[in-house]
Amino acid sequence: MLSCIGGRYFGYYAQSSSQEMLGFYIGEYVAGESTLMDICVNPRAQNQGIGKQLLHHYHQQAQALGTELSFLEVRAKNIAALMLYINQGYVEISRRTGYYPAETGYEDAIVMRKSFT
Ligand SMILES: CC(C)(COP(=O)(O)OP(=O)(O)OC[C@H]1O[C@@H](n2cnc3c(N)ncnc32)[C@H](O)[C@@H]1OP(=O)(O)O)[C@@H](O)C(=O)NCCC(=O)NCCS
Numbered sequence: 001m002l003s004c005i006g007g008r009y010f011g012y013y014a015q016s017s018s019q020e021m022l023g024f025y026i027g028e029y030v031a032g033e034s035t036l037m038d039i040c041v042n043p044r045a046q047n048q049g050i051g052k053q054l055l056h057h058y059h060q061q062a063q064a065l066g067t068e069l070s071f072l073e074v075r076a077k078n079i080a081a082l083m084l085y086i087n088q089g090y091v092e093i094s095r096r097t098g099y100y101p102a103e104t105g106y107e108d109a110i111v112m113r114k115s116f117t
Pocket of ligand 1: 038040042045046047048049050052074075078079080081083085
């Protein structure tokens with residue numbers, strides 16, 4: 001987390017009126033391409049549209065920086081995140097077999113891309 005603050009990284013967080021952290025994202029911009037490094041919504045605040053709003057915010061910031069392509073990686077079994085990304089225009093471009101440690105064994109990473117052009 002600390003290595004993703006400042007420099008080529010950008011981000012945003014959402015909080016409630018009582019200043020409870022609701023969620024955040026971290027993006028990285030380099031030479032016309034952005035990567036969504038992390039996006040997370042407080043379990044108590046999930047399924048209320050906050051993840052979608054954070055992803056829209058990431059897209060706006062990324063485009064303002066000059067992004068033409070956005071990339072991300074997601075666990076193959078993370079259905080909530082996969083559906084969020086697919087519904088916002090991401091397509092699978094490759095898989096990294098056994099990339100993530102899982103409770104038993106390993107899990108594939110799906111690499112996804114969205115084009116803004
Ligand atoms: C993935 C995550 C960020 C989604 O945030 P959220 O605020 O719960 O999502 P939203 O309420 O904005 O829902 C946005 C879309 O996500 C999808 N979605 C969210 N939860 C879902 C679920 N349980 N099952 C299927 N689809 C789901 C839907 O497509 C939904 O769109 P819809 O409401 O129009 O159908 C959240 O579940 C999270 O923080 N998970 C843990 C961290 C994580 O896995 N981050 C992603 C790492 S790649």
